[in-house]
């Protein structure tokens with residue numbers, strides 16, 4: 001069966017490639033298993049990612065005391081990438097002790113070794129920097145993975161994945177492209193702090209197009225995650241009295257970023273998960289548009305996990321799209337009750353969004369597996385793949401097969417700044433006829449780009 005090739009409107013190309021080379025904790029089921037996995041690695045600096053405390057036997061975050069037997073600097077990133085735990089060796093390397101002042105927009109705890117949000121900058125600063133050759137290798141590997149999954153276009157956030165100048169990333173991508181090894185067309189979601197964004201604009205990079213690579217919207221991270229209890233909510237977390245999460249920016253800081261982009265012909269795509277952040281983002285877009293009206297192609301909220309129907313209507317009024325990840329339901333289904341209680345009925349309203357505003361699917365890979373059929377399966381079934389014992393999550397928000405494919409193709413064209421899309425894939429099943437349960441196992445057997453076969457098994 002032939003389908004249009006998929007477009008993923010928010011992921012991290014470099015992160016996908018890098019993930020192949022670090023310790024993967026996604027399948028770990030206990031803190032002991034994490035320790036066993038990292039302790040035998042013959043590396044002088046240990047970076048691992050992908051644990052989820054909801055899946056661990058202990059049902060809690062690992063803390064530095066758990067990691068005492070590891071005598072090298074060690075960083076364990078949570079699956080979301082917004083929270084990490086480090087061991088004492090790493091704290092020593094970072095020169096952090098009880099008296100080190102906190103970082104605004106984030107937090108760290110010397111006693112547990114847990115770092116969140118902007119405080120992760122301290123951790124990233126110490127990870128050995130990749131060279132341009134490393135970046136190119138990550139890209140080449142990511143390209144292969146995406147094509148074999150039937151994805152030929154992406155919007156990708158890569159400038160802040162590592163502590164390297166954004167120009168090095170641009171050079172690496174263009175060199176891979178010139179080598180003829182970039183089949184996936186990349187629209188970069190420009191993730192830069194305001195001083196670097198100014199530099200980027202002054203050097204004429206805004207909206208610049210290369211061959212298979214072009215500069216897209218500004219990408220802003222406005223809060224954290226529900227799993228890490230760092231997404232900003234109006235009311236307390238149901239299981240953490242007094243905690244309302246973290247807004248990464250003040251209203252003025254967020255305005256300054258979006259306004260600077262807008263004045264220079266750039267849209268903004270903003271990571272917002274909690275309802276308080278969604279509200280801040282809508283108000284910011286509204287203010288910027290009133291002051292300097294400009295026809296946007298792709299202003300959007302990425303994730304919008306806790307966006308109420310009222311907020312979705314406000315997004316429509318302000319021409320704000322949604323870039324959403326049905327696959328997040330796969331593990332969030334376990335925590336949504338305890339984290340947000342009754343507010344779960346206002347969460348993951350992806351079908352309502354699809355019916356109201358421009359809504360495209362993405363995976364945020366390497367946060368989640370990049371496989372579109374798993375994402376589509378969850379959009380249609382509203383069930384978890386890893387935890388099938390949980391009941392269907394808000395059935396009225398389930399997609400039809402047709403609409404799910406649309407959200408992965410047509411709806412995403414706008415987010416990769418194209419007018420049309422003429423890539424195709426051949427799959428091994430008739431997606432419209434097979435039982436829903438089998439959709440997640442569909443395989444791509446051929447990829448056609450502009451009429452040419454570029455992948456075949």
Ligand SMILES: [Zn+2]
Pocket residue numbers: 010011012157364
């Ligand atoms: Zn992301």
